[in-house]
Amino acid sequence: MPQTYTNFDAIEQDGQHYIVATPKSEHEEPVRFSGDLEETEGLDATFRDVIKSLIQQDLSDALNLEADTGGTISREEAIRTLANAEESPVTVQSEQQAEAIIDYFIDNGILKEEGSEVVVLSDPESLADIAAEGGDSEEDSAMLLNWMSAIEGCTTKIQETIDTVEEVEDELREQMGQIDVSQKMEEYEHKQKEVAQRIMNLTNGGQLDKSDLSNSEQAEYERLEHRLFHLESMIDSVSSGSDLDQEIQKMTNELSMHVQNLSDTQGSLEVQLERLRKVYQVNEHINYEDAKEMAEHLSSVASAVAGVADAAERKEDGDAISLASSVVEEMGKSESITQDTGPDVESAGQEQGL
Amino acid sequence: MQAQSLVVGARALDRRADALLAKQRLEPTSTRRQGLAQLSTLSTLNALIAAGTPLPVPGTTDSENGLVRRLLERLYADGDLSLAALDESLCNRAAQIDRVTTAGPILIIPLGLEGTARHNWRPVFRLLIDRLDDTEAKCDRVVARTETLSSASVAHRTWQSTVETVRETRDLLRTQLARQERLRRLYTKPADEPAEFAAWTIDQLTDATTEP
Numbered sequence: 287m288p289q290t291y292t293n294f295d296a297i298e299q300d301g302q303h304y305i306v307a308t309p310k311s312e313h314e315e316p317v318r319f320s321g322d323l324e325e326t327e328g329l330d331a332t333f334r335d336v337i338k339s340l341i342q343q344d345l346s347d348a349l350n351l352e353a354d355t356g357g358t359i360s361r362e363e364a365i366r367t368l369a370n371a372e373e374s375p376v377t378v379q380s381e382q383q384a385e386a387i388i389d390y391f392i393d394n395g396i397l398k399e400e401g402s403e404v405v406v407l408s409d410p411e412s413l414a415d416i417a418a419e420g421g422d423s424e425e426d427s428a429m430l431l432n433w434m435s436a437i438e439g440c441t442t443k444i445q446e447t448i449d450t451v452e453e454v455e456d457e458l459r460e461q462m463g464q465i466d467v468s469q470k471m472e473e474y475e476h477k478q479k480e481v482a483q484r485i486m487n488l489t490n491g492g493q494l495d496k497s498d499l500s501n502s503e504q505a506e507y508e509r510l511e512h513r514l515f516h517l518e519s520m521i522d523s524v525s526s527g528s529d530l531d532q533e534i535q536k537m538t539n540e541l542s543m544h545v546q547n548l549s550d551t552q553g554s555l556e557v558q559l560e561r562l563r564k565v566y567q568v569n570e571h572i573n574y575e576d577a578k579e580m581a582e583h584l585s586s587v588a589s590a591v592a593g594v595a596d597a598a599e600r601k602e603d604g605d606a607i608s609l610a611s612s613v614v615e616e617m618g619k620s621e622s623i624t625q626d627t628g629p630d631v632e633s634a635g636q637e638q639g640l
Numbered sequence: 641m642q643a644q645s646l647v648v649g650a651r652a653l654d655r656r657a658d659a660l661l662a663k664q665r666l667e668p669t670s671t672r673r674q675g676l677a678q679l680s681t682l683s684t685l686n687a688l689i690a691a692g693t694p695l696p697v698p699g700t701t702d703s704e705n706g707l708v709r710r711l712l713e714r715l716y717a718d719g720d721l722s723l724a725a726l727d728e729s730l731c732n733r734a735a736q737i738d739r740v741t742t743a744g745p746i747l748i749i750p751l752g753l754e755g756t757a758r759h760n761w762r763p764v765f766r767l768l769i770d771r772l773d774d775t776e777a778k779c780d781r782v783v784a785r786t787e788t789l790s791s792a793s794v795a796h797r798t799w800q801s802t803v804e805t806v807r808e809t810r811d812l813l814r815t816q817l818a819r820q821e822r823l824r825r826l827y828t829k830p831a832d833e834p835a836e837f838a839a840w841t842i843d844q845l846t847d848a849t850t851e852p
Contacts, residue, residue, distance in 0.1 A: 474808075506794050523816075524815070527694060554842050
């Protein structure tokens with residue numbers, strides 16, 4: 287599906303900045319959208335928030351993830367998502383506006399067009415190329431930012447999920463906390479024993495019939511009888527649910543595990559994000575040679591993080607001394623950026639320690 | 641089962657306590673008899689609760705709970721849900737939901753394990769918990785007044801037992817509600833998509849930078 291809007295002009299109207307998108311076809315009307323989106327580079331630019339929310343909302347089903355091609359969303363879906371977003375970084379009032387924004391992003395290499403699909407996340411191979419070759423195209427650099435946006439969007443989503451689960455857990459714990467089932471059980475059994483004992487006392491060890499008792503004793507007998515059966519049914523109810531309570535406990539534990547897994551995943555994502563951020567900054571500020579080294583360095587960090595650091599392979603190389611010296615040498619060469627890599631190395635170490 | 645059976649039982653408990661509290665002077669024999677009547681009503685109420693539990697797990701929190709709650713409050717106040725006694729807008733709204741049915745001149749709130757009737761347990765239990773709370777306080781006041789009666793230890797004890805039984809019944813209702821709520825929450829699992837996306841992302845990025 288070809289772009290609808292092909293020409294974009296930044297204008298100022300009533301002290302507000304806008305971008306006017308002009309359609310290719312003469313039958314369509316031009317549409318304007320927030321000038322906050324004019325800037326299409328840099329970590330803090332508003333367009334990133336739009337991409338973030340696009341990915342975050344389409345994470346559920348619209349975002350098409352393929353191993354070798356990256357992540358794509360159908361053009362229609364992307365337009366609909368932008369137009370219907372509940373909270374949007376910029377005002378989007380119509381599908382025309384949303385479409386103009388998508389086309390503007392395509393025009394600026396933030397998104398790529400591929401048939402009726404819009405590529406939001408490029409094949410990650412190209413990320414490696416950016417790092418290795420210094421990223422000669424702005425397009426690659428934009429895709430790098432998208433990846434970072436995607437990870438941030440996903441981290442936010444995971445945090446929301448964790449919060450919801452924890453909230454539910456707290457609520458339930460509070461609710462159940464008021465009722466300690468096993469304690470109740472003991473209490474009921476204890477009370478029932480007392481009541482039974484009183485009945486025995488009243489009937490002289492069961493030798494007297496209710497009709498042998500005085501009026502007031504009969505009333506007492508009835509009272510005790512009610513209590514005896516009531517406590518019996520309470521014990522039944524509580525104990526019949528104890529299997530259920532155990533099952534619930536099991537499921538609750540599974541839910542906690544799920545939260546734990548999500549937290550771990552979130553941690554790994556943040557490490558990846560940090561890596562990409564460095565690659566991006568290197569790409570921006572440091573020359574290609576340094577960038578290449580940086581990328582190599584980051585690769586080893588990444589493999590350590592992902593637990594794929596292959597000890598056997600290192601052993602095959604055999605020569606610990608040459609490895610050590612090359613590491614030292616590398617450190618010397620990249621001294622200018624060692625400071626930057628500090629936190630990364632640290633976080634990798636932490637991950638390994640887990 | 642119908643909500644009426646449970647609600648009217650709870651109502652009887654409250655009215656009996658009210659009647660005694662309205663008296664200038666408590667008479668030991670009738671106080672004792674009323675106390676036993678309370679225990680008998682509670683025994684019926686508990687049998688009904690036992691028959692209905694464990695509660696079925698409703699799909700989602702239902703937005704109609706508010707309307708059902710209002711109807712239940714009327715039921716508790718009046719003893720029945722006669723269409724003639726309800727105001728028109730309430731009748732009309734009740735007519736639009738599946739959870740309430742009509743039988744001649746009265747509305748019925750069915751309780752069941754299947755269909756929409758399974759959603760009605762929760763508001764009924766909640767109403768019972770709230771109302772039994774008030775009733776317990778009233779019964780407690782009766783207990784305090786029986787203390788001053790001479791030769792009335794049995795009357796005193798029957799009302800003490802009433803308070804205890806009301807409290808236990810309320811605990812039971814709360815336990816059953818909590819169990820139901822836990823199951824409902826646990827069945828509504830959080831979405832897996834973010835985690836799947838995360839796994840994919842990590843996979844992609846790690847491969848891309850570690851493979852030569």
